Amino acid sequence: MVRILDLRFQGAEQVIASFLLESKEGPILIETGPESTYPHLAAALKAEGLAPEEVRHVFVTHIHLDHAGAAWRLAELGARVYVHPKGAPHLVDPSRLLASAERIYGEMLGPLWGELRGIPEQRVRVLADGEVVKVGGVEVQALETPGHAGHHHAYLVEGLVFAGDIAGVRIAPGPVLPPTPPPDIHLESWYVSIDRILALRPEALYLTHFGAYRDVEPHLLTLREALEAWAGFVLSRMREGLGPEEMTRRFETYWREGLAKAGVGGAGMRLYELADPPFMNLQGLVRYWQKHHPEALEG
Ligand SMILES: [Zn+2]
Incomplete structure (x- = not known):
């Protein structure tokens, strides 16, 4: 049984989740959310009759602050943190991660994401692609799934991804949108990852942003279309030679119109913006084209 813990990021519901699984060896957590919402995580655990120090096994999909920012807190209480091999060094020494987050968020870094500290190496457990961890009768399999980040694992647990x-x-009842922040976006890898998940025919997808969805195939096909459409839009604007400000304005309009067309109003848009800010999506896609397909920009 999976419990979805709403971490109430920035006071909003349905933006960032952590997932609680029961096992005979105690609770398993998938995703921790940022450190700024750690009090909500602790409160949500308490509501389930658990203390944070009872959580011994924490799986993070990747090291971005909205997914793994509070992992050090749980590690400090004795948890083991499972992560992709390329993510592990940044959990142990988050200085580079912090520096790049500082460049993006400036003085909003602390208020948005909280504090970040390193995790002692012996508390970090690296998972290879396909590796299965058995905890108290529950099997968790790591699935390397790059595209959003080069160091991303999805986790397969009893037919759930x-x-x-x-x-x-995807913030119900809204549509699925791609999170494409810098610096690692790679569309070709992302499509392979989508195909890999499709081939598993999971019963449900558990999205950190936000919740469980059972219409797996249409969901993933729609995501793929949205990725292609966004990347194509950004490429066209880059070819027009727009400056950063005009480009941002155009992308945000495109983003807003897309959501409005899907029936999402202002309050819903605010949630999408918190979970997946359009200015970051634009930056990530610009970087993708510059880094991987500079030839496409000359067209
Ligand atoms: Zn995220």
Whole structure:
């Protein structure tokens, strides 16, 4: 049984989730949310009759602050943190992660994401692709799923996929949108990851942003279409030679119109913006084209 813990990021519901699984060896957590919402995580655990120190096994899909920012807190209380091999060094020494977050968020870094500290190496457990961890009768399998980040794992547990960001952001009743922040966006890898999840025919996708969805195939196909459409839109604007400000304005309009067309009003848009800010999506896609397909920009 999966419990979805709403971490109430920035006071909003349905933006960032953590997932609680029961096992005979105690609770398992998938995703921790940012450190700024740690009090909500602790409160949500308490509501389930659990203390944070009872959580011994924490799986993070990737090290972005909205997914793993509070992992050090649980590690400090004795948990083991499972992560992709390329993510592990940044959990142990978050200085580079912090520096790049500081460049993006400036003085909003603390208020948005809280505090970040390193995790002692012996508390970090690296998972290879396909590796299965057995905890108290529950089997958790790591699935390497790059595209959103180069170091992203989804986790397969009894036919359910805990997808991190690779299966998109969807805040019911809104549509699925791709989270495409810098610096690692790679569309070709992302499509392979989508195909990999489709081939598993999971019963449900658990999205960190936000919740469980059982219409797996249409969901993933829609995500793929949205990725292609966004990337195509950004490429066209880059070819027009727009400056950053005009480009941002145009992308935000495109983003807003897309959501409005899907029936999402202002309050819903605010949630999408918190989970998956359009200015970041734009930056990530610009970087993707510059880094991987500079030739496409000359067209
Ligand atoms: Zn995320």
